[in-house]
Amino acid sequence: MNAVSRRRMLISGSTALMLPNLESNLHAARGSSAGIPKRLVFLTMGYGVNSENWFPSTDQVGTEYDLPPLLESFGDLKSDFSIIQNLTNQRLAGPHAGSQNFLSCASLGKKGDGNSVSCDQLAAQVLGQDTRHSSLAIAGSRWRVDGHGSYVSWSPDGKPVGTYEKTSAVYTALFGTGGKAAEVLAKIQRQQSSLDAILGNARRLNGEISTADRHRVDEYFTSIRNIESRLSKAQDWVERPYPTAPFPQPPGRIGGKEEIELMLDMMVVAMQSDSTRVLSYMIPTLRVLQSLQTRVNPHQMSHKASGDLDPQSVHQRRDRMLAELVSGFIRKLKNTKEADGSSLLDHSLVAYGSSLRQGHGTSNVPLLLAGHGGGGLMQGQNIVCKPKVTPLANLWLSMLRHVGVQTNQFANSDRVLTEVGFA
CATH class of the missing domain: 1.20.58 (Methane Monooxygenase Hydroxylase; Chain G, domain 1)
Incomplete structure (x- = not known):
């Protein structure tokens, strides 16, 4: 059987990772789990986005809305995701806490110390019982440089969940060392x-x-x-x-957007091989800026770029490149088939967002929810919630219940988001 290079795999982005030499290994790794499992993915960016070009018009509620300029790369996926506006992480201690309580919505206090359980770890208790890894928490670079604060995943006892920080570490976790x-x-x-x-x-x-x-x-x-x-x-x-590795072990650091792309590719394999059903990834914004060949740091950009709508400005190019990377990931999930002919995206939910907007704003956090979660959802919408009073925790509660976590409350949630079809 001929080896297939990583370059060839990445070139064929529209066909994802459906390689002949993976088919038997990946599906054999699924074991005896009944039916096709649901999966959750949380992608968080550090210093947010420019809200003027990232959010659709609030006058275009529902399915008939125009994609904003920074999300044009999602055009062919419009029926597979929804944009949820006016969610607020009301317990964020301040903009410099970054992603620390993005998935827990915990009250951090003035110092931002401590945390409580994050939604990905609650999901892992249900979805991670039959997989090699209960969850995978990935951090792509030094967190504070990228505006992530500290950790994003927190165990039930409020302690941070250890992260995989290098591509080589994720590779070893998925494919072993022989x-x-x-x-x-x-x-x-x-x-x-x-x-x-x-x-x-x-x-x-x-x-x-x-x-x-x-x-x-x-x-x-x-x-x-x-x-x-x-x-x-x-x-x-x-x-x-272990499942068969589709490409040789990479170096620990690659740099640029290629590093993010490789991490996302390995996440697709992790889901397809059923190595884990819960993943979180603190996307390293600094890697994107490296690819744009700019010396502007993420923090400086967040303070100064809130009003600049020039399509060629650094922060607009950064937001566009992030969207291209995430839409490419979702596209691969859609084109990666399950044993019954459905796709990974049909059975997954992917939350992509941040605790911040440009200018260090902490209300109306950017949030895009992709995937169909096994059915029952109403995607393809621009959903506008009531401003300033709709907790981000409502989305996490909705997702937890959808994958089988038996709870009626998460952090400061007050309802499930029936607008998306959650019950």
Whole structure:
């Protein structure tokens, strides 16, 4: 069987990742799960978008609306997504908290410390029971540079969920490192022993330091506990083969929009192989700016570009490139077929948005919801909610209920979004 290069795969963006040498491996990895699973994807950008060119007119409610200039790349997908206006993350401590509570809508307080469970992790408790990874939380660069704050995914105990920060790390998580099961198990056990020793030292250290330092040490060792949790689940899966990798392992850092594109491609494979059903990705805006060959940093741009509508300005080109990357991802989901002939997009929900607009605005956050979630939704709309009083948490509650999480409340939610067809 001939190998197919990554370049060839990316060139054929309209046909996604449906390669002959993947068909048997990817569907075999699905295991004995009954029916086709639902999947959730959360894509967050750091410093938001220019609302003048990103949102449709509020006078064009429903399906008959004109796509705004910055979303023109979604034109052929119009029946597969909706734009939801006037959602507000009312508990955001301030614009510099970034994405920290985007998926939790937790009350961060003045310092922005701590958090509560994020919606992706609640979904992972239901959707992640039969997959190699309960969820994948991906961060593409140093968070504060991109306006993401700290983490976006938070465990039920309010601790940050460890993120995969390099393309090579995501690749290893999805396709393994090779080796026989006994060798892999021995390696996992060695890593667990090392972590046990580190955590033991941490407990002794906590008795010898100040309260303030203890908080910092606890934050550090949270990442160790996250690794320990991953290793525990990896041990349960050691006898089950990884799906075949569709391209060689990439370097840790690629840079530019190519790095984002590769991450999104691997996310498609993760969903198609049923390696996970819940993904979050803190998109690295700085990588886009690198591709645009500008030295303007994301934070500076967010402060100064709120009124500039010149199509050739840096922030407009950035927003357009982000939209092209995300629409390309959604297009691949639509063109990647399930065993019954339906598509990944038919059974997935993809939320793309931010806690901010340009100019550091925190109300009416940009939010695009794509996918059909297994059916029952009414996509293709420009939905305009009541301004300033419609919590972003309403969307997360709606999505959680749609995938089987038994709850009537999430954070400060007050209803499900029936406008989209949620019940």
